Amino acid sequence: MANARMLAAKANNTNIGSFIIMALVLGSCVANGEYLGGGRELTGNPTVFDITQFGAVGDGRTNTFKAFLKAWIQVCASPVPATLLVPKGNFLAGPIIFAGPCKSKVTVNVQGTISATTSGFATPEWILFERVDNVHLTGPGIIHGRGEAIWGADGCGKKFKCNLPPTSLKFRNIVNLEVSGISSVNAKAFHMFLVKTVNVNIHNIKIIAPAESPNTDGIHLSNADNVRILDSFIGTGDDCVSVGRGSNNVTVERVVCGPGHGLSVGSLGKYPNEEDVSGIHFKNCTMRNTDNGLRIKSWGGSTPSKAVDIHFEDIIMENVKNPIIIDQNYGSRGGESRVAISDVLFKGVKGTTITKDFVQFMCSKSVPCKGVVVDDVKLSFVGHKGGHPSASGGLIGSLCNNAGVVFGGRVNFPLCPNQK
């Protein structure tokens, strides 16, 4: 209680300062004959809460998570749109939870760097936004996971049961999320994980980790609807984008991916009774030196579900291994996958590959892939670059196991036998 009162007193002091600044700003706007107002009325609450006003020190050594929480309480309780500001500096922090619901729209503006502690994680995430609607995380600052300190330990790979190190940024149970301008560097495992989020706009972000960093997916979606990921750069050690169970209406556009394991739908069918996936569209993306290109993957021995309307269009590839692949035997578990895949389009794919099996469709015997179209795919083989075996083991051309594939347009490699 005493704490809350002290904070309120502090906030009021700040407000006098901002009142004077606002007066000056408004004065100069009028002088210039411009109107820059809107949303920053002086209602008795400051709208920007700087974490250094709550005790944070940006020296890279002091754990500042308490300052984040104190500032967040003010931001989230604000009746008008409010901003949590991380100014220039290096702010070390253990697990942070930005929990809602909040009273108004909230922004977290990162100008400096937030660095993760290297131990002390009881939770599967480092920074969690939970039940905060109308939230905007923006930059140009850096979210630094400091994964390099723990990557040496055993990764999870395709193991079925395994607790991953914490995700850098998790968003869960959110409606209306925007993420822009930030860079996520060296996450301990996933950089960004969206769970049960609706109406998401991610744009102009950077995701960076070395090719050999384990399980560092760029952006992973699970039960996410109406998602756009645009104009971003993702170079990491696992999938650049992976669209998982129960996700619908997802567009990934003008994303540059590499290094990494490519743009993926899946892995699907890992857990019992997964929700269907539909309307996943990747457009105008560039893949550089990735371990896979465009991929759909599902686990063997799964319960039934569907993955429909998955399009990859206008994609440029440079030195990509396994450029186009559907792998329904993903993961170390026996039995057939029962994830039914249909209406899949690969159109306008060009560039270079380091494996000669340009197209690999390894679909399930019990639910063969339906309506797969490969149209205008022109890829040149540029050498093995140190001998990379492909997923299906070095055939030349295309493989269509349990898949009805229609090839159209200009395609410059041998097609599956017994197909058009």
Ligand SMILES: *[C@@H]1O[C@H](CO)[C@@H](O)[C@H](O)[C@H]1NC(C)=O
């Ligand atoms: C798909 O998502 C976009 C936002 O990314 C939204 O504008 C559009 O209305 C959604 N479509 C459907 C059918 O929900």
Ligand SMILES: *[C@@H]1O[C@H](CO)[C@@H](O)[C@H](O)[C@H]1NC(C)=O
């Ligand atoms: C890719 O970008 C080009 C140029 O802006 C545009 O003409 C084309 O329609 C885009 N492709 C898709 C699938 O949106």
